[in-house]
Amino acid sequence: MKNTMEYKGYVGSVEFSEEDGIFFGKVMGIRSLISYEGTDARSLVEDFHGAVDDYLQLCEGQGKAPEKAYKGSFNIRIAPETHKQLVIHATACQMSLNEYVRETLEKAVM
Structure with missing residues (x-):
C-alpha cells in the first residue's frame, strides 16, 4: 500500500484519522499549505485533485508562479x-x- 498520490507533478500524503473517520493529507515538498480530505479513497483523490487545481488557479489569478516540489536540489548536513x-x-x-x-x-x- 502506498501512502502518497501524485497529480500534475505534486505529491500528496495519505493519512487516516480513526477518531474522525476520514482520510486526509497535504501536498508535500512546498511551503504553501494545500490540504484535502475525504470519507473514502475516491473522495480523497477527488479533493486532492481539486485542491491542486485550486492552487494553480489561485497562482495564475495572482500572476505568480506556483511552487514546484522536488526541484532536484537539496542540502544535507553530515559530519x-x-x-x-x-x-x-x-x-x-x-x-x-x-x-x-x-x-x-x-x-x-x-
Whole structure:
C-alpha cells in the first residue's frame, strides 16, 4: 500500500484519522499549505485533485508562479569525516561527489 498520490507533478500524503473517520493529507515538498480530505479513497483523490487545481488557479489569478516540489536540489548536513569519506569514495570511482551521491541515492530507492 502506498501512502502518497501524485497529480500534475505534486505529491500528496495519505493519512487516516480513526477518531474522525476520514482520510486526509497535504501536498508535500512546498511551503504553501494545500490540504484535502475525504470519507473514502475516491473522495480523497477527488479533493486532492481539486485542491491542486485550486492552487494553480489561485497562482495564475495572482500572476505568480506556483511552487514546484522536488526541484532536484537539496542540502544535507553530515559530519566532516563522512564528507571526507564520500569524497574519497567518489574520487576512487572517478566521479564527482554530486554524481556519486546521486547514484548512491538512486540505488537506495530503486
